[in-house]
Amino acid sequence: MRQNPSFVLQDQVELKRLIRENPWAILISTTDDGMVASHYPIVLEEDEESISVVSHVGRPDxxxxxxxxxxxxLIVQGPHGYISPGWYTDPDGSHRPNVPTWNYVTAHLYGxxxxLSDEENYRVLGDLVEHFERVLPEPRLMEITPENAQYAQRISSGTVGFRLRPTRVVAKSKLSQNRPDHIVDTVIGELEGSGPYAQPALAAEMRRVHERRRAARG
Structure with missing residues (x-):
């Protein structure tokens, strides 16, 4: 992924938030038989000082x-969406020559x-289930009943857990940081609207980032 100094994402807190809020990732490997890509849920290990994620694959993946x-x-994809050049309107209502673009937040984790051992894999599977179930009114945890625990133990034998502590991270937050405030506000408004390219999650991410930038400017 080509980097642009305006869009580099290096802050560990922000990287962890991106992973935490976007747990459906793409795993890419280069093998003797060519490239392989699969999709897996991941969980950020919150007690680790540096970035560490865990997941599992089904055998024989x-x-x-x-x-x-x-x-x-491992690719983590955050909010993204199309940005029309028609949204680049100056205060007087005029339009300068511009082209479309795509705003997005993403991280590439290499390592x-x-x-994991069978025991740790089972624990991680439990953490994964708990991570997604805990927001439900009646969470269905792996060991909610003895029968469920027995079933989970049997199913877990068909999975292989892994932990990735990346040795290299390339992350990008391209959210119109190179545009003046009035255009940023227009873009956010369009993304929050009801048009064909509305993306509320992307709008929220842009609003949060640009409010922090404006506060830092004083």
């Missing part, structure tokens, strides 16, 4: 990816995954 043998790329 660990062989398909060669997990633990070579570097992989060699650590394969």
């Amino acid at each position: 660990e062989q398909l990816h060669g997990l633990g043998e070579r570097e992989v790329l 060699v995954p650590e394969i």
Whole structure:
């Protein structure tokens, strides 16, 4: 991913928030048989000082990816959306020549995954279920009943857990930071609207980032 100094995302707090709020990731490996890409849920390990994520694959995907043998790329995709040049309106209502673009937030995590033991994999599976179920009025946790625990133990044997502590992170937050405030406000308004390219999540991300930038400017 090509970087632009205006859009580099390096803040660890922001990177962790991106991972926490966007737990559906793409895992890419280069194998002897070519490139392989799969989609998996991930969970950020909150007690780690640096970035660490855990997940699992169904057997035999660990062989398909060669997990633990070579570097992989894990892509975390945050809010994104189309930005029309028609939204670049000056205060007097005029339009300068512009082209469309795409705003987005994403992180590429590189590293060699650590394969988890069966015991730790089972614990991570429980954490994964708890992470997504806890917001429901009646969470269905893995060990909610003895019968459910037995079933979960049996199913977990068909999975392989892994932990990725990336040795290299390339992250980008392209949210119109190179545009003047009045255009940013217009873009946010369009994304919050009801048009064909409305993206409320992207609008919220832009609003949060630009409010922080304006506060820093005083």
